[in-house]
Amino acid sequence: MSFKNFCIRADMTILKFICSITLALLLTVSSVRAAPKESLITSLPGFEGPLPSEHYAGYVTIDGSPGKKNLFYYFIVSERNPSKDPVVLWLNGGPGCSSFDGFVYEHGPFKFHVGKPKGNLPVLQLNSFSWSKISNIIYLDSPCGVGLSYSNNPKNYVTGDLQTASDTHAFLLKWFELYPEFISNPFYISGESYAGVYVPTLALEVVKGIQIGEMPRINFKGYMVGNGVTDETFDGNALVPFAFGMGLISSDIYEACQTTCGGKFYDPPSETCQMNLEKVKQALSGLNEYDILEPCYPNSETKNESEKANTPLGFHQTGVKKKQTRMFGRASPFWTTSNAGASSPGSQEELHIPCVDDEAAVAWLNNEAVRKAIHAAPASVAGSWWICATRVEYSGDTGSMIPYHKNLTSQGYRVLIYSGDHDTAVPFTGTQAWTRSMGYKIIDEWRPWMTDDQVAGYLQGYDNNFTFLTIKGAGHMVPQTRPQEALEFYSRWLDGKPI
Structure with missing residues (x-):
């Protein structure tokens, strides 16, 4: 039995105290080393010049049933103060959509330069409103089979809410072992759309792990959800x-x-x-x-x-809409019970989301030079990258997220629920209603919040560190259409400042 597992099973209070001190010392010693050098990204095809901060990417392998699950992550070190700034995990929704959506179209360090490809490769330029300006951020392709994550056994592409939360928690424990210098940083979980399910279910897994003494001990502080699927009613x-x-x-x-x-x-x-x-x-x-x-972009399909x-x-009214019964873009259609793949688990076919222009991302992430630069497996191993995965067979198995929110907020964790107010996939009217239904006392009554002396949206603050916020003129993917406003509320909330 390893020393870490011995400590987890230790029952005596004094023994647990000794174990915690010893493990803390071990982590302090291990944190002297840098993040894994083999995961460091030195350059990116399509981008000229030095990266704005250190970037790392690669796979964390966890146990599947049967076989292994290889979960792909892209980690960006904060441009501000890496040793002090929070570590934030970002999850896109679907279920089954890649977090590279958030990376390349929303709040990552780059954005595509429209209309200026270099050969067949899209050109990247810096994003002035990247969330890595003020935080360390992990983009994770989850669950297994999404984006660049893959398994040697297609049976591992059959999953649901509880399994996804368990797998992502296992990923986090291994990730912090690889990057021990960040274990003391405040840690937050964030995401949008069906991540309205991913985030609170994962948060509860992390909290349970903390309570039973799992190591490394994650310094979990709270979570945020944008336009999130929450409760079917x-x-x-x-x-x-x-x-x-x-x-x-x-x-x-x-x-x-x-x-x-x-x-x-x-x-x-x-x-x-x-x-x-x-x-x-x-x-x-x-x-x-x-x-x-926004206009509805008609992709090639x-x-x-x-x-x-x-x-x-x-x-x-035609082709893609039929696929939508399997994969409702980045939000879940409550009238379906499974977002199954086109034929069987493991098969992957081209899938574009209605009204979404994803052609630049498809071209960039399916370029083998790009994959090599970010330490991703080639398409022959991991499959082609699509914004949402048809090979994942996903079933919702948790029900309403409101009990999760009540549980976590009652334990003192900070929560921000935000909504772009021009989204019909998960309209803010439903989110406003369920946040009110929590029954918490209003401590910051409905008011506008500002960016550059202009109204950027509205906010209502409740006790138990629970906040609901809207972003004026934003859609389902808030940072994509309102990047400045998104960085504003994100940075203020993470820093504990009034929005």
Whole structure:
């Protein structure tokens, strides 16, 4: 038995005290060494010049059943004060979408230079609003089979909420063993969309590990979730009031839905209710569901289908929409029970998300020179990179996240729930309703928060370190459309300053 496992099983108080002191000394000694040199990234194809801080990437291998799971991460050392700044784990949603979405399109250190490819390789430029400006940040492709993460056994692509949380916790314990110099930094978990499930379930796993004395001891402080899937009733009933409030449906349609559905839009009680909900669906069919202010980008797959349909809105009604029953972009459709792959676990086919321009990321992350530079396995081993993975068969097995939030906030962990207010995938109306349903005392009454003397959104603060915040004019992926505002609330919240 290892000394670490002996300490975990130790029952006597004095013995646990001795173990904690000894392990702390061992971590102090080990932290003298730098992060693993073999994971250091020295340059990136498509980007010219020195990297803004140290970047590391590679695989952490955990046990699967059967075989192994190779989870890919990209770690960026803070540009401000790495030894003091928080370590933040970022998770994109899906379920089954790659966290490189957040890296290359939202708050990573780079963004693609539009219209200036270098040969077949997109050009990268620095992102002025990167979250690595003020934090150390880990982008993890999770669960196994997503993005650049892979297994030697396709059976490991069958997973769910609880297994994903357990696997990601196992990843974190191994990751901090590889990077012990960061174990004392404050640690936060963050994510968006279906990460509304990933984040609190993982947070509870981390807390349980801390309580039983697992080593290394993670210095967990709290978490943040953006436009997060949370509760099927609150989220499912949110769209109709949102659409009416935004002027997307008429008073007649709204009143008919209220009368025939009785507020049960998620679970239509009658055929008449369902008919009225179809009118809502038709009214919204021409919009970018992730951001009603943005155009709906027709990617190569949908272009052909829209041409066949002979209508500007054809791509909303054909090819990709059928796939959407398996993979609802970056949010979960509560009316499906599984986001299974196209044929069987392990198979991977091209998948583009409706209205999302992902062509630059697909070209960059499927370039073998890029993969070699970031220490990722070639496509022949890990498969091609797609923004969301069709080979993952995922089942939701936890239910509402509200009990998780109550559990974690009651233990003193800080929580920020934020919503872009122009998202129809997970409308802010549902998030506002469930955060209010927690029943916590309001200590910071609804008010605007500002960036550059302009209203950037609205905030309501509750006791138990629980905050709900909106971002004005932002969609489902807040940092993508409102990068300056996103960095503002992110940095202030992490630093414990008023937003």
